[in-house]
Amino acid sequence: MLKQEITYEDFNGDTRTETFYFNYTRPELLEWEVSEKGGMRKMMQEIVKAEAQKEIVDVFKTFLLNAYGEKTPDGRNHKKTQELKDDFASSAAYAAFYMQLAEDADLAARFINGVVPKGMAQELTKEI
16 A cells, blocks of 8 residues: 655645555456456556557556545555545646656656555566
């Protein structure tokens, strides 16, 4: 799980810093893998190889939003509902973080490594 502090300007013009949580479980990644023809990894490899910017942006947006959730105080759950995802996607925090990730390849790599289960990050980045 990645605990990420995001500083952003809200829609009232106030600067805020909040903590957000991002995570993928092995089952979530497996479901994504089998839902794509040839697998998620192959799809991502082909997109990167083709330098198809729209597809790269679409995949990254999906990857970011599907990783977002709210961690329960006891640490037992990372709730990911469509409502939570929609709320985050419409926030100024999302816009700020998305642009940080888009403009900083190292930050994007650290994000990917931070949200996938240990051991899977290296495997995924090697294949891509």
